[in-house]
Every structure is written in structure tokens, then in C-alpha cells.
Amino acid sequence: MREKLPVNQILQGECVEIMRTLPDECIDLIFADPPYNLQLGGDLHRPDNSKVSAVDAEWDQIGDHDDYDLFSCAWMEEARRILKPNGAIWVMGAYHNIFRLGTFLQDMGFWIMNDVIWRKTNPMPNFKGTRFTNAHETLIWAAKTKDAKPTFNYAAMKALNDGVQMRSDWVLPICSGGERIKASDGKKAHPTQKPEALLHRVLLATSDPGDIILDPFFGTGTTGAAAKRLGRKYIGIERETDYVQVATERLEAIRPAADQSLAVTRSKRAEPRIPFGNLVERGMVKPGDMLYDSKGKRTARVRADGSIISGRVEGSIHKVGAEIQNAPSCNGWTFWHVRKKGGLMPIDTLRAEIRAAMEA
Amino acid sequence: MREKLPVNQILQGECVEIMRTLPDECIDLIFADPPYNLQLGGDLHRPDNSKVSAVDAEWDQIGDHDDYDLFSCAWMEEARRILKPNGAIWVMGAYHNIFRLGTFLQDMGFWIMNDVIWRKTNPMPNFKGTRFTNAHETLIWAAKTKDAKPTFNYAAMKALNDGVQMRSDWVLPICSGGERIKASDGKKAHPTQKPEALLHRVLLATSDPGDIILDPFFGTGTTGAAAKRLGRKYIGIERETDYVQVATERLEAIRPAADQSLAVTRSKRAEPRIPFGNLVERGMVKPGDMLYDSKGKRTARVRADGSIISGRVEGSIHKVGAEIQNAPSCNGWTFWHVRKKGGLMPIDTLRAEIRAAMEA
DNA sequence: GGAGGATCTGAATCCGACA
DNA sequence: TTGTCGGATTCAGATCCTC
Numbered sequence: 001m002r003e004k005l006p007v008n009q010i011l012q013g014e015c016v017e018i019m020r021t022l023p024d025e026c027i028d029l030i031f032a033d034p035p036y037n038l039q040l041g042g043d044l045h046r047p048d049n050s051k052v053s054a055v056d057a058e059w060d061q062i063g064d065h066d067d068y069d070l071f072s073c074a075w076m077e078e079a080r081r082i083l084k085p086n087g088a089i090w091v092m093g094a095y096h097n098i099f100r101l102g103t104f105l106q107d108m109g110f111w112i113m114n115d116v117i118w119r120k121t122n123p124m125p126n127f128k129g130t131r132f133t134n135a136h137e138t139l140i141w142a143a144k145t146k147d148a149k150p151t152f153n154y155a156a157m158k159a160l161n162d163g164v165q166m167r168s169d170w171v172l173p174i175c176s177g178g179e180r181i182k183a184s185d186g187k188k189a190h191p192t193q194k195p196e197a198l199l200h201r202v203l204l205a206t207s208d209p210g211d212i213i214l215d216p217f218f219g220t221g222t223t224g225a226a227a228k229r230l231g232r233k234y235i236g237i238e239r240e241t242d243y244v245q246v247a248t249e250r251l252e253a254i255r256p257a258a259d260q261s262l263a264v265t266r267s268k269r270a271e272p273r274i275p276f277g278n279l280v281e282r283g284m285v286k287p288g289d290m291l292y293d294s295k296g297k298r299t300a301r302v303r304a305d306g307s308i309i310s311g312r313v314e315g316s317i318h319k320v321g322a323e324i325q326n327a328p329s330c331n332g333w334t335f336w337h338v339r340k341k342g343g344l345m346p347i348d349t350l351r352a353e354i355r356a357a358m359e360a
Numbered sequence: 361m362r363e364k365l366p367v368n369q370i371l372q373g374e375c376v377e378i379m380r381t382l383p384d385e386c387i388d389l390i391f392a393d394p395p396y397n398l399q400l401g402g403d404l405h406r407p408d409n410s411k412v413s414a415v416d417a418e419w420d421q422i423g424d425h426d427d428y429d430l431f432s433c434a435w436m437e438e439a440r441r442i443l444k445p446n447g448a449i450w451v452m453g454a455y456h457n458i459f460r461l462g463t464f465l466q467d468m469g470f471w472i473m474n475d476v477i478w479r480k481t482n483p484m485p486n487f488k489g490t491r492f493t494n495a496h497e498t499l500i501w502a503a504k505t506k507d508a509k510p511t512f513n514y515a516a517m518k519a520l521n522d523g524v525q526m527r528s529d530w531v532l533p534i535c536s537g538g539e540r541i542k543a544s545d546g547k548k549a550h551p552t553q554k555p556e557a558l559l560h561r562v563l564l565a566t567s568d569p570g571d572i573i574l575d576p577f578f579g580t581g582t583t584g585a586a587a588k589r590l591g592r593k594y595i596g597i598e599r600e601t602d603y604v605q606v607a608t609e610r611l612e613a614i615r616p617a618a619d620q621s622l623a624v625t626r627s628k629r630a631e632p633r634i635p636f637g638n639l640v641e642r643g644m645v646k647p648g649d650m651l652y653d654s655k656g657k658r659t660a661r662v663r664a665d666g667s668i669i670s671g672r673v674e675g676s677i678h679k680v681g682a683e684i685q686n687a688p689s690c691n692g693w694t695f696w697h698v699r700k701k702g703g704l705m706p707i708d709t710l711r712a713e714i715r716a717a718m719e720a
Numbered sequence: 721g722g723a724g725g726a727t728c729t730g731a732a733t734c735c736g737a738c739a
Numbered sequence: 740t741t742g743t744c745g746g747a748t749t750c751a752g753a754t755c756c757t758c
Contacts, residue, residue, distance in 0.1 A: 039733050046729090047748045049687040055731050065466060095475040095500070096733065099466065102459025114492045115455040117477050119529050120730090125749040126525060128734035129514040129627070132474045132565075133750080135527035137731080138498075140455070154489040165486060167495035169479050169529070174730060177753050192731050205492075277520030281532070281557035283539075287589070288621035304564055304590055304617060305516035305624040314625075316523055357533060358481045472733080509736085514748095524750070628747060629736075635745090678746060691746050 007212060007233040010224070010251075012244050015216035015237045019078035027082045027235075028151070028211035030089040031202060031223050033194060034072065036097045037062040046127050055191045059240065068097065073104055075216055080108055080144065082214070088113070088150035090202055091140045092194075098138045110142040113150065117169040118198060122176075141206065150206060157205050166205070172197050181220050181246055189246045190220045199226035207232055221247030228254045274351050276317050276332065277306025284350045291317070291336040292344055298324055300336065308336075317347070367572060367593040370584070370611075372604050375576035375597045379438035387442045387595075388511070388571035390449040391562060391583050393554060394432065396457035428457070433464055435576055440468055440504065442574070448473070448510035450562055451500045452554075458498045470502040473510065477529040478558060482536070501566065510566060516624035517565050526565070532557050541580050541606055549606045550580045559586035567592055569622045581607030588614045591622045632718065634711050636677050636692065637666025644710045651677075651696040652704055658684055660696065668696075677707070 005026055011018045038060055044052040062068045079089060089110065091101050105112065116139040123135040143150040157166035175195040183189040199222050207213060209231040215223035218236030220243055227234040228251060238244050279285045280302060287304040300310035300320055307315055313323045317332025333351060337344035365386055371378045439449060449470065451461050466472065476499040483495040503510040517526035535555040543549040559582050567573060569591040575583035578596030580603055587594040588611060598604050639645045640662060647664040660670035660680055667675055673683045677692025693711055697704035 036731060036733095038731065041733070043688075044732060044734060045688055045748090048727095049685075049689065050728075052732070052734095053729080060731085094731065094733095095462070095472050096731085098475075099459045099462025099500075102455070103463040106459065112455050113490075114494065115458075115498070116492060117479070117496055117529065119477070119479070120751095122730080122751040123527070124730045124732070125751090126732080126734060127748055128732095129525075129748050130512065130734045131732090132476060132501075132517070133525045133527040134474065134732070136477055136529050138475070140459075141492075152490055157492070165489075165493045167483070167493045169477065169496050173752080176730065176751095180730090188730090273522070275520060275522035277522070278557070281520070281560040283556060287617035301621060303621050303624060304560075305513070305519045306522075307516075307519040307625050316519065358531075506733085633737085633745075676745070678744080689744095689746075691748090693746070 005212065005235065007235055008224075008228070008251075010218060010221070010236040010238055010244050010247055012238060012241065014239060016074050016078055018237045019075070019082060019214075019216060022082045022214075022235075024081055025084045025087075026212070027214045028084055028087055029203070029207045030079050030083060030087070030214045030216070031092075031199065032075070032079065032089065032216050033092040033192075033219070034075070034097070034101070034217050035060045035062060036094055037068045038096055044127065052124075052127070053191070057191060065100070069100060069104070072097075072101060073108075076101075076104055076108060079214075079216065080110070083144045085144060086148045086150055088141060088143050088148070088206055090206070091142070092118075092137060094134070094137050098140070102140050105140060105142050109145060111144075111146040111148065113141045113143055113152075114168050115140050119169050119171045121171060121173045123174065139202070151208055151211075153205055153208075157201075160201070160204065170198070170201060172201075175222075181250065183242075183246070190243060193220050194222045196222055196226050196229075199223050200230070203227060203230050203232055218247060219243050221250050224251050225254055229257050231256055274354050275306060276347070278354060279347065279350050280304065280306045282354070284353070285338060285347070289338065291338060291347070293335060294337060294344065294346075296337075296344060300324075365572065365595065367595055368584075368588070368611075370578060370581070370596040370598055370604050370607055372598060372601070374599060376434050376438055378597045379435070379442060379574075379576060382442045382574075382595075384441055385444045385447075386572065387574045388444055388447055389563070389567045390439050390443060390447070390574045390576070391452075391559065392435070392439065392449065392576050393452040393552070393579070394435070394457070394461070394577050396428075396453055429460060429464070432457075432461060433468075436461075436464055436468060439574075439576065440470070443504045445504060446508045446510055448501060448503050448508070448566055450566070451502070452478075452497060454494070454497050458500070462500050465500060465502050469505055471504075471506040471508065473501045473503055473512075474528050475500050479529050479531045481531060481533045483534065499562070511568055511571075513565055513568075513624055513627075515627040517561075519625040520561070520564065530558070530561060532561075535582075541610065543602075543606070550603060553580050554582045556582055556586050556589075559583050560590065563587060563590050563592055564624065569619075578607060579603050581610050584611050585614055588616055591616055591619065631715065634714050635666060636668075636707070638714060639707065639710050640664065640666050642714070644713075645698060645707070649698065651698065651707070653695060654697060654704065654706075656697075656704060660684075 038055055040054055062071055093101055118137045120135050123133055126133050175193045181189040203226050212233045213227045214235045216237045218238035224234040224236050285302050287302055289302045291300045300308040302308050308317055308320050310320050310324050313320050317336055318330050321330030321332045321335040333348040334346055336347050453461055478497045480495050483493055486493050535553045541549040563586050572593045573587045574595045576597045578598035584594040584596050645662050647662055649662045651660045660668040662668055668677055668680050670680050670684050673680050677696055678690050681690035681692045681695040693708040694706055696707050
């Protein structure tokens with residue numbers, strides 16, 4: 001006998017308690033974007049002195065590693081119980097928390113299918129120049145058990161990716177502009193709203209129409225929105241009254257796609273930019289090598305970081321080319337050459353080799 | 361007294377045992393790409409039983425204590441011991457092992473600076489069509505402690521990336537073609553040889569010339585190759601005789617880049633500090649001269665001691681600039697200008713003249 | 721209306737030398 | 740160790756504003 005599930009609803013409360021009210025093995029897919037437990041220091045200002053709005057919500061303050069581990073294991077154990085035998089889970093995070101989440105998944109017997117990288121086209125920069133731009137987040141897709149056969153719509157993913165296999169790195173912009181939900185005061189309703197395109201791809205890849213999707217950290221309901229559009233059923237769990245309110249209104253306004261093939265969005269495939277430094281890293285040009293202009297008169301020396309130096313002028317291939325010509329600008333790719341078998345070859349030829357290899 | 365380290369050598373043996381022979385706090389940077397295709401009871405045995413039980417006691421909260429976790433904690437503890445206080449570690453892996461490695465790093469007190477994604481331009485496709493193409497691997501860059509100040513050549517990374525911040529996702533091809541080392545039978549000498557371009561970027565970003573780089577899973581010596589080219593010292597540890605042999609020959613053939621080419625773009629923080637008072641002392645700015653913001657609206661008057669005064673606000677060029685803008689901070693060198701031939705010139709230009717004179 | 725410039729913002733573990 | 744203070748630090752994209 002089948003109990004009646006609260007589908008297409010938002011259940012308000014602590015996710016572990018709410019999940020306990022659900023029967024065993026009733027959910028097809030879980031998508032979870034839990035608090036990251038960021039441990040931020042003081043205020044952070046941009047170089048223009050404006051202040052960065054921190055993720056300082058009370059719900060993200062879990063505590064130290066031990067507290068976070070207890071919290072994580074509690075909800076993940078319940079999640080595992082309510083998953084169908086061939087069900088699967090997606091868990092999302094950043095370096096602060098994703099390693100712990102992945103370890104717990106493995107320890108509980110989940111079987112990782114892929115880790116997927118969300119490469120952000122427009123991440124927030126590192127304002128103080130202390131680290132690499134934190135330009136991605138990680139998602140883990142795991143089956144309930146090693147032997148489970150979770151849904152994977154391989155052909156749909158291939159179609160979505162212009163006919164080649166979908167890779168484990170997804171290039172998508174962050175949620176901003178009109179998609180970003182504003183509160184009545186005009187400020188963002190939720191500090192970490194995810195783009196619907198991300199959930200679209202997750203649900204299209206690993207669920208079927210009619211499936212029941214649970215999101216235990218529902219927030220403003222992005223998972224529900226994508227589910228409703230794609231003809232899936234959702235169950236949302238959210239603790240904060242404000243978010244429940246926003247998500248309810250949001251979902252009310254969404255109409256499922258009449259023809260679901262129309263709902264397939266295409267990802268932008270950005271032409272890869274090749275920095276000159278790549279030629280150095282790849283050994284096509286070596287630190288200390290000389291570059292020449294087309295007549296072999298002017299020279300510059302390559303450094304290990306891809307900058308070049310000519311006399312007292314140093315900088316990028318473009319900047320140095322411009323300065324030694326006393327020109328406003330210069331395309332270093334065509335200006336500079338390497339000596340090759342007696343002749344001179346523009347470095348643009350080397351760049352073309354890299355691009356050709358990337359295409360193949 | 362300083363012990364003599366076995367630099368630019370390959371030490372053959374189990375990495376934990378070899379690391380034990382090294383003194384505390386002697387290594388600047390560790391790069392570790394540990395094996396992960398391990399079977400329980402397989403070819404990777406515990407370093408020694410006494411050590412394992414100690415680790416066992418210390419890490420009993422982790423969960424499943426299979427041999428892989430014990431092995432990982434054992435080598436990472438040794439790695440931590442021999443790292444200098446401001447040292448750092450890179451650990452590399454895929455979803456099979458990287459989550460465990462990241463968790464252990466955090467639990468041991470390492471402080472994650474970034475996780476970095478190596479996005480492969482030419483990954484192996486997924487033949488069965490049951491998952492996404494596994495097109496990336498993950499690297500974790502972590503400092504020894506939360507308060508450590510590991511080396512990060514921010515400006516060099518920016519130069520290497522054509523003038524924009526280096527991001528946490530690195531697009532590089534897998535190691536193939538001529539770079540891939542073949543054994544005498546024509547087959548690849550090592551199953552997971554890493555591209556030298558990857559190590560080039562790692563070492564350029566987080567070490568300086570002369571630093572000592574340890575790789576406890578040396579394999580065919582890619583870390584050593586990049587280190588030698590870039591003027592770093594390396595210590596390689598490798599268990600398999602065949603790999604030691606291949607790596608030895610490989611490293612012998614490599615010629616380092618000339619010293620002058622190892623210089624990379626320096627950050628401004630590393631420039632010599634010039635007090636504003638120097639400009640006054642040298643007569644480039646005179647007591648009583650007026651300073652202006654870029655629009656000529658706000659003004660301040662220079663005093664003989666290099667302080668400035670604007671209305672009732674007085675102090676350094678930075679402090680006054682910040683206060684009259686009501687900003688948390690201000691770079692007075694770029695904020696303030698002097699009148700020159702009808703136009704306004706930032707006082708930073710005058711500072712640059714002094715620095716150029718100091719260089720000459 | 722449109723072009724172009726100014727402004728704003730996004731899951732952020734974000735300074736360092738010297739007294 | 741702690742406090743002070745000099746001064747270094749940002750990319751893409753959406754929206755708003757001006758001409």
C-alpha cells in the first residue's frame with residue numbers, strides 16, 4: 001500500500017524532522033544544497049571601497065568541523081532512508097564543505113557516479129589578490145548503492161551539448177539580473193540563490209517526468225521551479241518563513257512547459273581564450289627564449305610567467321610590443337615571432353596549434 | 361645548525377618511511393598525486409603497524425577505517441611535520457579519493473586556500489554512456505595552518521593569464537604525444553603521467569626560485585622536471601624501480617631556464633616603500649603646494665613634514681583621502697594629483713620616478 | 721530612442737610590515 | 740602577541756544614467 005506523499009508542496013521545518021515523517025524508499029531524486037558553514041573574518045571591501053555583502057545568515061553558522069559533521073550525517077542518513085533503491089542524490093558545495101560531504105556519502109554506502117564542476121562565467125573576483133578566483137562550485141551525483149541503477153538520460157545530455165557527450169564541467173552564469181528574486185525592500189531575497197539552468201540540467205539528466213524530487217534545503221525554490229517546468233513532482237523542505245513565502249509565490253507563477261522539448265536550453269560554448277602564458281607552460285616557448293619582430297630587428301625575452309622583457313620594458317606581449325614601437329596598441333600574437341628552422345614564425349601559429357588540439 | 365637535505369635526488373622506498381628520515385620543517389612545498397586505484401589488501405600495505413595504530417587512535421572519528429584512509433593519514437601527517445611553518449601542500453585526485461583527502465587535510469589543521477579544477481581539453485570519453493564524461497581532476501592547495509602565509513605569486517599568475525586574475529579552473533590538455541614517456545616496449549611508462557604544464561603553473565604560483573619541493577609520489581618525475589626548469593630544488597620519493605629509472609633519465613636531460621628568465625612579474629606590495637615625505641624632501645612637491653583629487657574638486661595642502669591638511673582633516677595622504685571621502689581606506693598615491701602644465705598628474709607618477717632612479 | 725559611460729553586485733574562509 | 744597604519748586590491752554582466 002502506498003502512502004500519500006505531500007508532493008508539490010513546501011514543508012516548513014527542520015529538514016531532518018520533516019524527512020522523518022516521510023516513508024522509506026519513496027523519493028526518486030534528492031537535490032541538496034546545504035549550508036556551507038563559511039567562516040568569514042571581518043568585513044571585505046572591493047578596491048572601490050564598496051562593501052561586499054557577506055553570507056552572514058544565521059542558518060549558515062553551524063559551528064566547527066564536528067558540529068558540521070553531525071549536522072551533515074543526520075540529514076544524509078534520513079535522505080538515504082527515504083530514497084528508492086535506484087534513487088540518487090545530488091549534493092552541492094564549495095571547498096569549505098564539499099570534501100566532508102563527499103566523504104560521508106562514501107562512508108554511508110552511496111556510490112559516486114560523477115563529481116560535476118559548475119564553472120561560473122562571472123564569479124566574484126578575489127579582491128585582495130591573495131588566492132585564485134574562486135570560480136567554481138562542486139556537485140556530487142551519487143547512487144544510493146553501488147549496485148543501484150540510477151536514471152541517466154545520456155541521449156538528452158548529448159543533445160543538450162551539441163551532439164557530444166556532456167562533460168563533468170558545466171559552464172553556467174551565476175544567478176543574477178531578472179532571475180534573482182528580490183525581497184520587498186529591493187534586496188536579494190536569498191544570499192545564495194542558484195540559477196535555474198543548473199537545476200534544469202540536473203533534473204533533465206537524472207530524473208524522468210513524473211519523478212518525485214526532494215530538496216531538503218529549498219530556499220527560494222529553484223529546485224521546485226525547475227521540477228515544475230519539467231513535469232517532475234517536488235517536495236521542498238525549508239526552515240525560514242521568509243523563504244517559504246517567496247518560494248510559494250514563485251512556484252505559483254510557473255507554468256509547466258507545454259512541449260518539454262522547448263524547455264531544453266542550450267549552453268553557451270565560449271571560445272577558449274589562450275593566454276600567451278599557456279605557450280610557456282606547455283613548453284612551446286621556453287623561459288629565456290627570444291622573440292623577434294617580423295624583421296628580426298627588435299627582440300624580447302620570455303619569462304616563466306608569460307610576461308616578456310625588452311630592455312627596460314616589461315609586461316604582456318601586447319604591451320611590450322606597443323611600447324617599443326611607441327604605438328598606442330599592438331597585437332602581440334602577430335607582432336612577435338620565434339626563430340624556427342632558420343626562419344621566423346609568428347607566435348599566433350603556435351596559438352592556432354593549441355586551438356586545433358582543443359577542437360579535436 | 362642546518363642538516364644537509366638530499367635535494368635534486370630521487371629517494372627510492374615507501375614514502376612514509378623516507379619522509380621520516382627528513383627533519384622537521386625543512387620543505388617549502390609538497391606536491392602529492394597519490395595512487396587511488398587501490399584494492400583492500402592489495403599492493404599498498406600499511407607503513408608499519410605501530411604507526412598505523414597511533415593514526416587509528418587519533419583519527420577514529422573519521423568513519424570507515426580502510427587501508428586507504430590509514431595510508432593517507434600516515435603520509436599526510438609526515439608531510440605536515442616536514443613542512444616549514446609557512447609551507448603549503450598540493451594534493452591531487454579524482455572523486456574516488458579527493459573527498460577523503462580533503463577531509464583529512466582539514467581535520468589535521470591544514471587550511472584550504474583553493475580547490476583547483478584541472479579541466480582536461482581531451483579527456484577519455486565515457487564509453488558506456490552511463491555517466492558524464494569524466495573531464496576533470498581536482499587539486500587542493502592548502503597552507504600548513506590557518507594563520508600561515510604561504511607563497512602566492514599573484515601578479516605572476518595574472519601575467520600568465522593575459523592580465524586577468526587566474527581562476528580556480530585550469531584548462532590544460534592531458535599528457536600525450538611527445539611528452540608522454542614510453543617504456544622500452546613502446547607502451548606508456550606510467551599510467552597517470554601528469555602534464556608538465558600543470559606543474560609549471562603550480563610551482564610558478566606557490567613557490568619561489570630556490571625553494572625545496574617534495575613529491576612523495578614521484579612517478580616519472582614530472583614535478584622534478586618542472587622544478588628543475590624553474591630553478592626550484594626537488595626531492596622525489598618513489599617506490600618502483602622502473603619509475604625511478606625513467607625519472608632519473610628524464611631529469612638528467614633537462615636544462616634549467618637561465619636565472620634572469622625565472623624572474624616573474626612582481627606584486628606592488630614587494631616594491632620598496634617610498635614615504636610621501638620623500639617627494640617633499642626632494643623638492644618634487646613643495647610645502648604649501650596644493651593636491652587635488654582626479655576631478656580637481658577636493659584639495660589639500662602639503663606641509664613640510666609630508667603630512668597634508670584639508671579643511672580640519674590632517675594626516676597622511678592616505679588618512680586624509682579616506683576621511684574626506686568618508687571611506688574605510690584610500691590609496692593616497694592614486695587619489696591625489698598635482699597640477700602640471702594645465703592638467704592633473706597623480707603623485708604616484710612622481711613615486712615611480714623615484715623608484716626608477718633607485719633602480720638605475 | 722540609442723549609444724556609451726557610470727554604477728552596482730555576486731556562497732569570500734581576501735594584507736602585511738613594523739613598532 | 741597585538742595594535743597601528745601604509746597602501747594594495749576586481750571581473751563579468753546587468754542596470755541605471757546622460758547625452
